[in-house]
Amino acid sequence: MSETTFSKQELERYSRHLIIPEFNIEGQTKLKEAKILVVGTGGLGSPLLLYLVAAGVGNIGLIDFDVVDESNLQRQVLFSVEDVGKSKVEAAKARLEGLNPHINFTTYNAKLTSDNALDIIKKYDIVADGTDNFPTRYLVNDACVILGKTNIYASIFRFEGQVSVFNYQDDKGEFGPNYRDIFPTPPPPGMVPSCAEGGVLGVLPGIIGSLQANEVIKVITGIGEPLSGRLFLFDALAFDTRVMKIRKNPDTPKIEKLIDYEYFCGFGESKQEEMVKEISVEELKALQDSGEDFQLIDVREEYENEIASLGGELIPLNTVEDNVDKIRTDVKVVVHCRSGARSATAIKILEQYDLDNLYNLAGGILAWADKIDPDMAKY
Template sequence: MGRQPIVRSGRELSGPEITRYARHVLIPGVGLEGQERLVAAKVLVVGAGGLGSPALLYLAAAGVGTIGIVDTDVVDLTNLHRQVIHSEADIGRPKTESAEAAVHRVNPHVSVIRHDVRLDSRNALEVIKDYDVVVDGSDNFPTRYLVGDACVMLGKPHVWGSILRFDGQVSVWWAGHGPCYRCVFPQPPPPGSVPSCAEGGVLGVLCAAIGSVQSTEAIKLLLGIGEPLVGRLLVHDALAQTWDTLTVRADPDCPVCGTHPSVIELIDYVEFCGVPGAAAAGEEPVPTVTVREAADALAATDPPLLVDVRGEQERAIAAIPGAVPIHLDLFRSGAAFAGLPRDRRILIHCKVGGRSAEAARLALRAGFADVASVDGGMLAWIEQIDPAQTPY
């Protein structure tokens, strides 16, 4: 059963537009009137990455008249196996600029609004307020909670997707019609407990599966057709090729959309979600060394112990010679400490420094006195010390 269309009226299409969208116009439930609504619609896509790529391309092809793109990143070689809106020629280019060009190649009649800003509690409401639907392709918890809360406060439907390795999830959060993001995920996971795609990897084609569902949901909401994923969480396992549907409900005690909300304005979402390796209140920050300092120390006659907390797959791509592999999970469980020397300096590294900072803090809490995290991690080592190795 459909709902009222979010876009109530459109504009008359030209003859060439009717030809372009003819296969839509032929569909009962869309028709000429529905296509006119799509042309009048405004959709904001948060993130021009893995999920944003298929969403942007299909929304543009469908004729959504105005598409906003939020991103501050630039195109990197590691993006290209999944972020199909960009090409090798775009490396180093702002993602919003590259995405805008790709959208216009698909459909030159679409108006693109670039938001080259990092969404935060100061600007999110202003960015989101003029759009009909928000498609959330963000890849971090602070932005997901920020967008979710902002959509509640503005009454906007929040078409959310998430991917990691071979698994994906998608839903439509819409307070007043069903649960919001915080109803189902009231608290973020412990800092560092869920790897990012940069740490854990992601199957590139999974982005197409989840991003295309997000595009479909956005179009259904705009037109008021079908049954949107409000109150349902769609879970995809690409290895098993299964799609499971979980029923989710609004929480009357939700701090954002509940009966007596306690969050009535946007907060500091980085602080809310925590930062891996961050110091607790009143606690000293983790000692760090630069990769140059680490290299000099390792070349000395009495070198420190270098510990690599990354996974086996990462170490297979690039590694610092002599580093001892001890996964971060062993620091979290405490199992790592039995094998670490207490009378020798310990340097810990990961890919960029977040996981090593967490491991160093745990070691310090366990009573190890001389521990430091290698700032910038493996990527900094490759850039400054050993450029013959492969960045990832």
């Protein structure tokens, strides 16, 4: 018999849960006793957290190292204009405490890494992954597998979203498929842009994040059938939904330790030969002002270039190999994108053609807008 009790205010707050026969006080008690870690407080984390807190999940950990940016407000409904520039976890906590004062919050204003993931995740029953990058997705998955924790997964991109429940332990004690069973290896860097690079319809995180919250509540309370062994797919433009069956892959290597996930996903520089030469935005500005002849290449998409441009020649990343003949060999060539990731990938591709005069613009358009031209849109 649980010793968890509810105040009069809590009973009134959760009354619509309590009158559901399949849920009632037993389900609400499980919610109050649960410990959930939400990784990322952005597009998915916003609706996810709002509904988990409103539902009465009693102990919630928030981990995010980012600050609120103006561009977040199009979809990250946890935040307001007054939060711009503030730590996301602290701004989120303040908003959520105003929604439900009966919740215990633990904030981690830090990046989840291989060094801290196991120590943090072991304190929680369930992890809800609201991140938008592959290194963290694989890190969360592997840590959950090692620790035997359920991973409630969701992802969004432009008009499409996915939801699943990974590493779920059933009544027989058997664990279901994990993220690596359907995505054993990450795509090449730059092949699948993040939401920051590829965009996302503002309402989509609300739809998918709410479905993710639904799976968290189902797993906590034991009602219904969780999305273990299934991957839910949603297309907002066609309003089309599909559910794919997924199974444990016998060829998936046993996960026994955490690794360097940046390097695993092709973003790290664990090997000296994989590093590319860089130039800072201040150095580029000085180069422009000097009148020296050089070539500036933009490897973003055309629509990004239309929003914000440094005046470079547009050669989108997926067309770089088809345009090697456009790269000059007699001058310094500076390659840029939004953040520096795609341009670094482009340089690695071009260096295969014996080009050694290429420099990556560190920080890309984001750094230029921050340090050189604050009036420029961060695209």
